[in-house]
Amino acid sequence: xxxxxxxxxxxxxxxxxxxxxxxxxxxxxxxxxxxxxxxxxxxxxxxxxxxxxxxxxxxxxxxxxxxxxxxxxxxxxxxxxxxxxxxxxxxxxxxxxxxxxxxxxxxxxxxxxxxxxxxxxxxxxxxxxxxxxxxxxxxxxxxxxxxxxxxxxxxxxxxxxxxxxxxxxxxxxxxxxxxxxxxxxxxxxxxxxxxxxxxxxxxxxxxxxxxxxxxxxxxxxxxxxxxxxxxxxxxxxxxxxxxxxxxxxxxxxxxxxxxxxxxxxxxxxxxxxxxxxxxxxxxxxxxxxxxxxxxxxxxxxxxxxxxxxx
Amino acid sequence: xxxxxxxxxxxxxxxxxxxxxxxxxxxxxxxxxxxxxxxxxxxxxxxxxxxxxxxxxxxxxxxxxxxxxxxxxxxxxxxxxxxxxxxxxxxxxxxxxxxxxxxxxxxxxxxxxxxxxxxxxxxxxxxxxxxxxxxxxxxxxxxxxxxxxxxxxxxxxxxxxxxxxxxxxxxxxxxxxxxxxxxxxxxxxxxxxxxxxxxxxxxxxxxxxxxxxxxxxxxxxxxxxxxxxxxxxxxxxxxxxxxxxxxxxxxxxxxxxxxxxxxxxxxxxxxxxxxxxxxxxxxxxxxxxxxxxxxxxxxxxxxxxxxxxxxxxxxxxxxxxxxxxxxxxxxxxxxxx
Numbered sequence: 001x002x003x004x005x006x007x008x009x010x011x012x013x014x015x016x017x018x019x020x021x022x023x024x025x026x027x028x029x030x031x032x033x034x035x036x037x038x039x040x041x042x043x044x045x046x047x048x049x050x051x052x053x054x055x056x057x058x059x060x061x062x063x064x065x066x067x068x069x070x071x072x073x074x075x076x077x078x079x080x081x082x083x084x085x086x087x088x089x090x091x092x093x094x095x096x097x098x099x100x101x102x103x104x105x106x107x108x109x110x111x112x113x114x115x116x117x118x119x120x121x122x123x124x125x126x127x128x129x130x131x132x133x134x135x136x137x138x139x140x141x142x143x144x145x146x147x148x149x150x151x152x153x154x155x156x157x158x159x160x161x162x163x164x165x166x167x168x169x170x171x172x173x174x175x176x177x178x179x180x181x182x183x184x185x186x187x188x189x190x191x192x193x194x195x196x197x198x199x200x201x202x203x204x205x206x207x208x209x210x211x212x213x214x215x216x217x218x219x220x221x222x223x224x225x226x227x228x229x230x231x232x233x234x235x236x237x238x239x240x241x242x243x244x245x246x247x248x249x250x251x252x253x254x255x256x257x258x259x260x261x262x263x264x265x266x267x268x269x270x271x272x273x274x275x276x277x278x279x280x281x282x283x284x285x286x287x288x289x290x291x292x293x294x295x296x297x298x299x300x301x302x303x304x305x306x307x308x309x310x
Numbered sequence: 311x312x313x314x315x316x317x318x319x320x321x322x323x324x325x326x327x328x329x330x331x332x333x334x335x336x337x338x339x340x341x342x343x344x345x346x347x348x349x350x351x352x353x354x355x356x357x358x359x360x361x362x363x364x365x366x367x368x369x370x371x372x373x374x375x376x377x378x379x380x381x382x383x384x385x386x387x388x389x390x391x392x393x394x395x396x397x398x399x400x401x402x403x404x405x406x407x408x409x410x411x412x413x414x415x416x417x418x419x420x421x422x423x424x425x426x427x428x429x430x431x432x433x434x435x436x437x438x439x440x441x442x443x444x445x446x447x448x449x450x451x452x453x454x455x456x457x458x459x460x461x462x463x464x465x466x467x468x469x470x471x472x473x474x475x476x477x478x479x480x481x482x483x484x485x486x487x488x489x490x491x492x493x494x495x496x497x498x499x500x501x502x503x504x505x506x507x508x509x510x511x512x513x514x515x516x517x518x519x520x521x522x523x524x525x526x527x528x529x530x531x532x533x534x535x536x537x538x539x540x541x542x543x544x545x546x547x548x549x550x551x552x553x554x555x556x557x558x559x560x561x562x563x564x565x566x567x568x569x570x571x572x573x574x575x576x577x578x579x580x581x582x583x584x585x586x587x588x589x590x591x592x593x594x595x596x597x598x599x600x601x602x603x604x605x606x607x608x609x610x611x612x613x614x615x616x617x618x619x620x621x622x623x624x625x626x627x628x629x630x631x632x633x634x635x636x637x638x639x640x641x642x643x644x645x646x647x
Contacts, residue, residue: 007486007495012431012444013478015453035454042449171531178528181449182487226564226582228419229524232449281420284452 019284023148023190024072025057026064027292027301030277031072035285039233040074040147040190043180045154047195047221048237053275053294054194057237058150059093060298061192063100065148066117074190076147077117079140081132083156088120099297119146126157126172133179141187149183153194155222170226177230193231196222221280234281239273272306319371325364334365337372344369386410393516393556394433395426403593409515409556412547412590416561416581417597423560424450426597427518430558431456432463435477440515444483445495447524451483482510489525489539496546503553517550521560523582530582537586544590559591 022037031037038044038061048054062080067073082088097111119140123129129151140146154176158169180191197219221227221234228234278289291302316326334340344365377385394406395413407413407430415423428451431442444451460474486492496519502511522543530536550557562582581587 007484007491009443009482009484011479012451012453012456012481012483013475015451015483016457016478019453039452167531171528174528178487184449185485185487224564225418225562226527229448229521229562229564229582231419234419283424283450284455287420 021069021074022072023061023074024064024067025299026060027290027299029290029301030292030299033277033279033285033288033290034233034235034282037072038190038192039284041184041188042232043177043184043191043193043230044233044235045193045195045221045231046235046237047197047280049197049219049239052237052239053292053299054237055089055152056092056096056294057299058152058192058194059089059096060100061148062093062118062150063097063114065190066114067104074147076145076189077119078148078150079119079121079137079146081121081123081129081149081151083123083129083154084152085156088122090120093118095296096298117144119144123151123157126169126176129157130172130176130179133176133183137183138187141183141189147189149180149189149191151191151193153196154227155194155196158223173223173227174230177227197236198222228281231281232283233279236278236280237275238278239275274302274306316368319368321364321368329364329368340365340368341373389554391438391515393430394437395430395558399426399595402595407556407558407593409554410551411592412551412557412559414559414561414591414594415597416563416594418563421597423597424520425455425459427520427558427560428456428459429463430516431481431518432460432477434516434556435480436460436463436469436473437467438515440480441510441513442481442516442518443499443514444481445492445517445519446483446485447487447492447519447521449485450520451485453478453483456481480513486525489529489543492519492522492525493539493542493546496543496550499555500546500549500553503550503555514555516556516558518558519547519560520558521562522547523560523562527582540583540586544587547590561587561594 021040022031022035023040024031024037025034046054046057058080062078064072065074065076065078068075080088080093094111094115097114101109101111101114103109121132121136123132137149158173180193183189184191198221219236219238221236272293274291274293276289276291279285279287281287291307293300293302293306316323316329321329329340332343334343390408390410392406392408394400395403400406403413415426417423427444431444434440434442457474457478460477461471464471464474464477484495486495496517499511499514499517502508503514506512526536526539526543529539547557547559564580564582
């Protein structure tokens, strides 16, 4: 029987091996929660309030993707589409790149070589993003081994769209999502899309509770329910549980033992903010969360000390 | 006699000409001659014996005999089989979804729609040992998750682990990206099933489309064109049920951001594919991961749905619910490394 068009019928058993590939984030605990890392296909959304660490995580992924597959990378470069106001975070990119190069110096990584595989482009409006996805990005993907495209952020592009223009906005959002999915299928590239969050008021379930209880304010990713169906994975970053780091009691003795050892520990009173990553939506893992820390070198796991004493 | 009609009834051109010579030039003539033939016991037929068969086929094609309900029921029971989804939802739907029916799973993102689709495929592959087709419009099929689901269903059915690998081979996945491809694919499946040439399609019991809305949404803003696509795809899905296939489709809940901000969540959230899509499904289930009732059966021919609706409003969080089933059945993906 003739198959319609170009459609491929895959047995589920044949897809097992292909669906095993993951892009590691560089934090062991985050990878564990994600079932090994981010998917190497489709759209992964990283949502969170301002300064939750969305861009930091995305920048780290830009370097992680360059690792060989045996180390959890995808053996390819990255494209960073900058849509937020202000300059693209090039300085921070090099900072994280330097730390990353130190970590992988045995493999011959230098910050310059790493940054050579990163392409940065500026996108001003949603229509321009659509154009880029249709024409410029495929051209780049065809000539360079790019395996990751980061869009920072999708919400910024739609901020200028007024609420009364909803049908047009919705059509454009769906068209952008469809274009990303098609590119991901055709060129084997993963999309990481950053998104902002809005507060929303949850009405309690039962009528009785609605009269007395104060409605809980919860954080939701921007762009509404329709967009939430377009993404494959949604991660929610928050720093709601940020607490100052209280030094463990052993600290004075450790300080006497040697200055070098004490320098490894944060200074007493220094703030180490614990942040939380939650898997809200995923086709392959359940909803779980983990804690992480952002320091000068990028995103890393929270140490036991920080989790316990924080 | 219109040649087209004779052709669609499967008559050869000689048969059609013979009927025309005998004065049968319209459907009315055919029905009249047939009724005279059957009532006049000894009178010689206006047509030869050879062409009586052609006349009979023409009449069956133009005016099929009415079938009594009990005969229909027996016929249906002989052909149809029950496809299970998950224990709690099956109880809600009165056993599961029959072949020849469309089940629609509606809910927000993250409410467990895709998981239920995987669970249904797993049941078909393991319990019925039949084939299933997963039509994936949003790249949400994860083979690792499906493997886990199959292992879980196998444990629940007391099947040995060795049966999981063959079950995975019985399920095929097609990635489609737009409404055009969905329509082409559904028609392909219907034609292949009707042709009975391909053994794989003969053993097909379930077609899952997850989700039609994602393929249709970019078209919906275009007014009538979008509406036409909804009708096209819903008719293609209904055509599959006539081939004795069970169909599971998902539907999204959408709502404006403005409404979310004002707290009008439940009232403003509506189905992405709305009134023109409504006729597609025999049963519609609303899944809600955030509310205690979990799942609500909104429309069903087999189970009294209003009774459930009332119960679901009263039931507390301790009642059995699909929400809990989703939470409990999703095994940790530790071997996804």
